[in-house]
Amino acid sequence: MDYSQKNVFVAGGSSGINLAIADALASAGARVAILGRQQAKIDAALAQLRRHGGDVRGFAADVRDAAAVQQAVEQTAQDFGPLDVVISGAAGNFISPAAELSPNGFKSVMDIDVLGTFHVMLAVWPHLRKPGAAILNLTAAQSWMATPGQIHVCAAKSGVDQIMRTLAIEWGPSGVRVNSIAPGPVADTEGMARLAPTPAAARAWTRAVPLGRFASKDDIVRAALWLCSSAADYVTGVVLSVDGGLSLGGSSAVVGAMAS
Ligand code: COA
Numbered sequence: 732m733d734y735s736q737k738n739v740f741v742a743g744g745s746s747g748i749n750l751a752i753a754d755a756l757a758s759a760g761a762r763v764a765i766l767g768r769q770q771a772k773i774d775a776a777l778a779q780l781r782r783h784g785g786d787v788r789g790f791a792a793d794v795r796d797a798a799a800v801q802q803a804v805e806q807t808a809q810d811f812g813p814l815d816v817v818i819s820g821a822a823g824n825f826i827s828p829a830a831e832l833s834p835n836g837f838k839s840v841m842d843i844d845v846l847g848t849f850h851v852m853l854a855v856w857p858h859l860r861k862p863g864a865a866i867l868n869l870t871a872a873q874s875w876m877a878t879p880g881q882i883h884v885c886a887a888k889s890g891v892d893q894i895m896r897t898l899a900i901e902w903g904p905s906g907v908r909v910n911s912i913a914p915g916p917v918a919d920t921e922g923m924a925r926l927a928p929t930p931a932a933a934r935a936w937t938r939a940v941p942l943g944r945f946a947s948k949d950d951i952v953r954a955a956l957w958l959c960s961s962a963a964d965y966v967t968g969v970v971l972s973v974d975g976g977l978s979l980g981g982s983s984a985v986v987g988a989m990a991s
């Protein structure tokens with residue numbers, strides 16, 4: 732798809748699925764700014780993005796810091812112009828039974844996912860191209876599927892998707908689309924390293940996916956490129972599951988995977 736002359740901001744863009752989307756957008760001609768917590772990861776990501784020859788920027792900031800997010804977005808808009816695409820995918824995750832999770836552990840994930848998403852949305856709003864901008868949140872089936880060991884993530888992802896739906900209504904009249912992608916298990920990501928730390932757990936996850944395999948990052952990237960493009964001009968307020976059918980199995984499938 733052609734993203735030439737498009738201006739893109741990717742929160743959480745220094746690694747994982749978010750970086751893969753940033754890379755694909757840069758490869759398709761976009762100017763891309765990424766925000767992540769660690770300067771070393773940002774430097775490595777920028778080196779990767781620069782291979783495509785376009786304009787790139789990197790900002791070291793925590794999405795929990797509203798002022799830092801705002802500063803990064805303002806600088807991006809000043810350098811690039813109005814934002815055409817915003818990817819918001821910074822997230823925290825670990826497995827913990829609810830009764831063993833401290834209030835601060837719960838709060839950490841809520842702060843990264845829910846508050847962080849809100850900070851990104853607040854920061855980008857004045858700088859979005861109106862009409863025409865597309866916002867994409869990276870969430871997960873935990874948004875609607877109760878999942879053991881994931882009470883913090885279930886609460887957080889559902890919060891992020893409700894932010895998405897609310898903004899789809901509030902910002903639709905300005906010509907801004909807001910959607911989510913809920914990936915299933917994606918190979919070679921920190922998230923799956925945390926959720927499937929052993930080969931047995933990885934096999935259980937694979938069995939829970941009707942299509943019988945983990946996603947590649949590219950599976951998610953292709954959906955993101957479509958959803959943020961004019962080909963999806965009339966799509967807003969949706970959570971697009973790109974999970975090989977995992978979420979159709981209901982919580983029992985994941986209960987099995989998490990128990991392995
Ligand atoms: N099990 C239970 N509690 C845990 C935990 C685990 N595996 N890891 C962290 N916590 C708790 C800590 O004990 C602490 O609570 P306490 O003060 O009551 O002891 C709280 O979470 C905050 O931990 P801290 O390490 O200070 O948080 P942080 O803000 O530095 O990191 C996390 C946030 C915990 C979400 C961390 O896992 C992270 O940085 N994740 C980002 C990357 C990631 O998760 N990627 C995958 C996305 S799908």
